[in-house]
Amino acid sequence: MPDETSELLQGTLDLLILKTLALRPMHGWGIAQRIAQTSGEVLQVQQGSLYPALHRMENQGWIRASWGTSENNRRAKFYELTAPGRRRLAEETESWRRLAAAVGRVLRTA
């Protein structure tokens, strides 16, 4: 597995997960797949970071979990965004945009 994703900060992973769940509820594997696909296979989330992050965010109340049946007919844990989670997504997206713009400005000068 490529190594670039090991430098993904915790806050950034949270943001990616929140965004992914903003579309529709998903289980852990699905979230990882979606992030990989959407980023063009650049961002490969490790299970070792994904699941602890999911559990943490569930604790903090930004996502909610429920048990349902998955596509391979097994019981799976689905996560969905809560209202505070939506607000958090908006805040974090705004912060990210500001950060990216700032970094870009610095890189553009000499």
Next chain:
Amino acid sequence: MSGPGALAVLRGIAGRLRGLLSRRRLERELDAELSHHLELEAARLAAAGVQRDEARRRALVAFGGVEQIKEACRDERGAAWLESLARDLRWTARWLARSPVFTLTALAVLALGLGATTAVVSLVHGILLEPLPFADPERLVALWESNPERGWERSNASGANLLDWRRRVRAFDDVTAHGFVHGWALAGGGEPERVEGVEVLGNFLAVLGVEPAAGALLDPEAHWQDRERTVVIGHDLWQRRFAGAGDVIGRRVELDGVAHTVVGVAPAGFSYPFGGLDVWVPYAWPRSVVDEVWFRRAHFLRGLARLAPGASPERAGEELSAVAAALAGEYPETNRGYGAGLTPLHEWTVGEVRRPLLVLLAAVSLLLLVTCANVAHLLLARASTRGRELAVRGALGASRGRLAVQLACESAVLALLGGGLGLGLASLLVRLGAGRAATLLPRADRVAVDLPVVAVAFGLTLATALLVGLLPALRLSRRSTAEALVSSARWATAGAGLARGRGLLVAAEVAVAIVLVAGAALAARSFAALAAVDPGFAPRATLIASFHLPPARYPETSGVLAFERELLARVRALPGVESAALASSLPLQGSRWTSDFRVRGVAEPGIDFNRRVISPGYFATMRAPRLRGRAFDAGDDERGRPVVIVNELLARRHFGDRDPIGELLAFGREADEGSVWREIVGVAANERIDGLAAPERIEILVPLGQETLDGSGPIRTHTLVARAASGDAAALLPEVSRVLRDLDPELPFETVGTLADLVADASLRERLLMQVLGAFAVLALALALVGLYGLVAYSVAQERREIGIRLALGAPRAGVVRAVLGRGMALVGLGLAVGLALTLGLGRLLDSLLYGVRADDAPTLAAAAAAVAAAALAASFLPARRAARVEPVETLRAD
């Protein structure tokens, strides 16, 4: 933090708590969730064309360590530290239960050390540290008079002097006083009973700042005869006799036949200045007494004062001395040579026991150190067998920190359990000991295992846990995992550091043991020396019982003397009584009545002799040897010729080589026409008046009845001495009591005992010191020996291979044993050296408590060291012998 942020934190905490509660369900879900992911990943790879098993394998590999992920999730979910603590505790409990011998031993040792220390801490706290139960106790001082010429240092004050101090010393807010404890017959409100109390000035309780539980305090002028007779009763008496009823105020009761009105009740638990007081009775002096000479001459009051605001004790002391000097000039006949001074009340009350208590505290602290070392030793011993277990756990992912926490948890649990047991032991010791030592210790009623003591005990327990657990934890966490997992041979060399730690611990234990053993040996010699002192009489088989004839019911001298003689005659007639006598006081009971005398024809007066009144038959009953002359007989009464017996010291000091028999002396400093000249008819051996070790005093003995010849009243308090023919003193008591009851049903004995008890009490302090230090010494030595035994056994077991090799190479068995022994004894030697140095250093603390032996007495210290060395040799020899029995072939074959 932003609003949502704070909420998130709270929700996080709630989530963690929930996580703690529903752990099992969450475990199942976590399992399901992760295995579902694995399945999907394997399915994806299979769909991409990878073979089923290969797909599964790859999925697993990509997944990473399942357990670690689970752990990380659990960390995010639950209150991780709380869970791991609970896990550690469960593990510790299982580990402790698995080796009951070790656990029980460690707990027993800890309980002993912590329990003994807590008991002594409660002593020190209750007696030395707790403030006196009065308002502003630091402003209270004790007042005393001194007379260097007579050798009086801090003695009672006389009534007239005290009242003058009260008027003249401005640095005192108020001055009060109390007398000695004695008993009254209380009647009214129930059956007549005997109560103990103390005579006081009216303002006594007010000066102390005591709040009454009911009613009011005494009238400040209550000690004058023209005031109403009042009394303050104790809380216990109020409860048991008057059922705690409020109507006790204003009630009239009779004390020794004299009516008193109860004006107040003392607060619960209050009993100053002696324990077990039921009544505080004001004196009843006529106003004219201040002009009487005896009032200024008789020193019978213990003075107390409260300092005025802003006055320092030093300034007050100076002013008091100045006033005393002025009084000495105004009343030369009575006050010449007398000075006065003050001591802060707390110091006055506990000053005498401060040194012994501190010695005790030092000794018990040493004992606690030994128990800590011993348990640390035990833990280290176990640690050396757990190396592998901990290494495996380290390999499985437990960080060094976690392992250290686990070890700390173990020693903390041990210490807490041991501390809890120790607290129970301390309560028991305090309850048992308080009774025995109550006569020796001031404020013994305040000694209890209460909150501050428990707090200190808890602190000690934690410190113990730290001490005990630190060493093993350090040792273990330092060794690397890989090293520990390798073969046992490598293991043995890694254990050398452990062995050195244990060796030092054993040396430390030996050092402390020798200090305590030496202390106990010195205390034992001190006690033996004191017990060997000849009391001057034969103490066995003799009953003593004291009584007091109250003036209210025996107003006339003739009545008092008739009663006393009749009592003596009837007791003598009893079949079990070999001989009996009366005495106003006995040897070892202290000087009761001192005054001056003049010898006919000698210019200088003799001062400060101890006067005792004895009946005929005293010397025969006491079996006290006389030197020369004759004893008193029945003809020496108030009608016969005035006679006296003097003691050896008086004869030597005042007559030199001349024979005093036949000489005349009179009491009083000045001899005038009114003096009664008494003939010396006998010279008795010096009795030990003030104590077995106290310096001797000059003494004059007066026959029963002749004390009244110069106009003073008869002695009303006597001690009956009855020697039993059968050898059993206690058997006499019922019959002797019956004799007294027949003569006067309302008069009981005030104190009852035996002469043997009197002698034993005189060495009580030395005996207790010996017993307590002895107990500590035995404990410490036993622990040190056990530690030494364990260490030698351990090193023999560890070195089986080396020993086997050496034996195979031809070394003599004796040599091997000697080598093992030598190492053990080297440690013991180190411990002895350090311990002896400590002993010499601490010896100064003990010096003032010893009789007849110095704290640096070389033979005693040498004997103690030799005893400890011999015991240590035996303790190391037993396991060392096993080294000799090692079969080289076996050890070389085994791993």
